[in-house]
Amino acid sequence: MKLGFIGFGEVGYEIGSGLVKEGLTEIYAFDPMQNDEKRGSFIKERAKDAKVTLLESAEAVTETCEIILAVVPGAFALDAAKNVLGKMVQGKVFVDLSTSLPSTKKEIDKSIKETGGKFADGALMASLAQTHHKVPILFSGSGSDQVINALKPYGMVLTKISETAGDAIAVKMIRSIYMKGIAALGAEMLEAANVLKVDRLVLDSISETMNAKPFEEMNSFLVIASAWHGARQVHEMEDVTKMLRDIGVEPTMTEATVKRFEWFRDLESVEYFSNKRPEEWQKVAELWDRKNPNFKK
Numbered sequence: 638m639k640l641g642f643i644g645f646g647e648v649g650y651e652i653g654s655g656l657v658k659e660g661l662t663e664i665y666a667f668d669p670m671q672n673d674e675k676r677g678s679f680i681k682e683r684a685k686d687a688k689v690t691l692l693e694s695a696e697a698v699t700e701t702c703e704i705i706l707a708v709v710p711g712a713f714a715l716d717a718a719k720n721v722l723g724k725m726v727q728g729k730v731f732v733d734l735s736t737s738l739p740s741t742k743k744e745i746d747k748s749i750k751e752t753g754g755k756f757a758d759g760a761l762m763a764s765l766a767q768t769h770h771k772v773p774i775l776f777s778g779s780g781s782d783q784v785i786n787a788l789k790p791y792g793m794v795l796t797k798i799s800e801t802a803g804d805a806i807a808v809k810m811i812r813s814i815y816m817k818g819i820a821a822l823g824a825e826m827l828e829a830a831n832v833l834k835v836d837r838l839v840l841d842s843i844s845e846t847m848n849a850k851p852f853e854e855m856n857s858f859l860v861i862a863s864a865w866h867g868a869r870q871v872h873e874m875e876d877v878t879k880m881l882r883d884i885g886v887e888p889t890m891t892e893a894t895v896k897r898f899e900w901f902r903d904l905e906s907v908e909y910f911s912n913k914r915p916e917e918w919q920k921v922a923e924l925w926d927r928k929n930p931n932f933k934k
Contacts, residue, residue, distance in 0.1 A: 638787055641702030642666035643695045643717050645680055647765055648708040648734060652793075654687035655770020659791040664689045667698045699724035704732060704784055706759075711737035718745040725752035730780035734759040736810070739803030746778055746802035755780030758802040760809035768794075777804035818890075825881075825890045832884045857918040864921045865914055867902030874898055904928060 640661060642649040645668040653664050666689050670676040684691045692698050699705050699721040709717045714735040725731060731749050733742060733756070742758040749756040757780035762773040773794045776784060781797040789795055798804055826843075830836040847855060863870060874895045881888040909924050 638704065639663045639665065639702040640788075641692075641698035641705045642668075642689070643698055643705060643707045643721070644668055644709040645671070645684060645689070645691070646708065648761070649689075649706070650683050650687055651765045651772075652706070652708075652770045653689045656788070656791050656793075657688045659770070661791050662688075665692050665698050665701055666690070667692050667695045695721050696724050699729070699731075703728065704730050704787055706732045706734055708734050711735045711741070715741055715745060718748060722748060722752055725749055725754035727753035729754040730757055730783050731755070732757040732759050732780065732784055734761060734774070736760075736806065736813075739807045739810075742778075742803040742806055750779070755783060756802055757781045757784045758805045759784075760805040762809060762812070775805040775808055778802040822890045825886070825888070829881055829884065829886045832886060860918045861915060861921055863898060863901050864904060864906040864924075867898050867900075867904070867906070871895060871898045871902055 638661070640656065640663065642653060642665070645653070645666040649666055649668070653666065657664060664687075666684060668680050668691070671680045671684075671691055673680075681691065692701065695717065705721070707714065707717045714733055714737040717735075718731060718733065721731070731745070731754060733745055739758075746756040746758070755778070757776050757778045760775045762775060765772050771792055771794050773796070776795060776797045777799045779800060779802075781800075785795045785797060798808065826839065827836060830839045849855070850858065874891060878888040878891050878895060881891060904924055906921065906924060910920075915921060
């Protein structure tokens with residue numbers, strides 16, 4: 638099997654070098670910056686280190702390989718696919734591993750199908766720096782099975798979730814709401830704690846609370862509590878917003894929290910559940926659905 642990369646940044650390097658160590662010898666790549674005056678030498682050095690052969694164009698990679706992994710920034714995903722359509726034929730699979738919109742993945746899928754080739758929407762679900770080529774990847778789309786069957790023997794952790802392009806990246810994007818959001822929230826908390834020199838006290842208190850239960854159980858508890866006490870929490874977080882401004886910290890995430898708690902407050906959960914607090918977040922979600930104008934029974 639010949640595997641190709643369009644784009645050879647961190648993703649291409651980590652996956653490519655890992656697969657070579659596992660015994661896959663024919664790996665090719667093209668990066669638009671490989672001949673750049675400043676970046677070119679770095680890309681070429683990494684390709685040499687990974688034992689990946691650089692070709693002179695994305696079209697050459699597509700023509701040479703059966704499976705083509707596009708690992709470009711999401712803003713360039715559609716263009717990367719369109720640029721190689723002339724080289725896609727039956728038997729080839731174009732895999733988009735970018736973090737681009739589900740609608741973009743669907744558009745790429747449509748274009749690839751018209752060539753006779755197959756498409757796989759891939760979503761990397763963990764840090765490459767920690768997992769390298771064994772990063773868990775979700776797949777959806779018609780080419781998923783072919784990719785998984787070809788690469789699993791080399792130690793990759795691959796899971797198909799559906800035949801519909803766009804489903805895999807949707808899972809990653811929803812995950813990112815939490816993973817990226819918690820990073821931004823943590824930074825805002827630490828900035829305020831640092832200003833007031835109370836970081837150790839705050840971190841110890843949060844750790845004690847958050848480590849008391851497994852994540853899923855704790856998250857459910859917090860969501861239900863917010864639904865139940867929305868009005869009180871709006872008032873509290875409005876005061877937190879004022880305090881942050883008083884100490885010179887921009888309350889970006891805290892203002893968003895106020896808006897979300899206003900949403901919780903306006904759901905009127907206590908009345909809806911007749912003063913009987915639910916034990917599972919899914920019960921609260923039933924109320925979310927009923928308040929959603931797009932909800933269909």
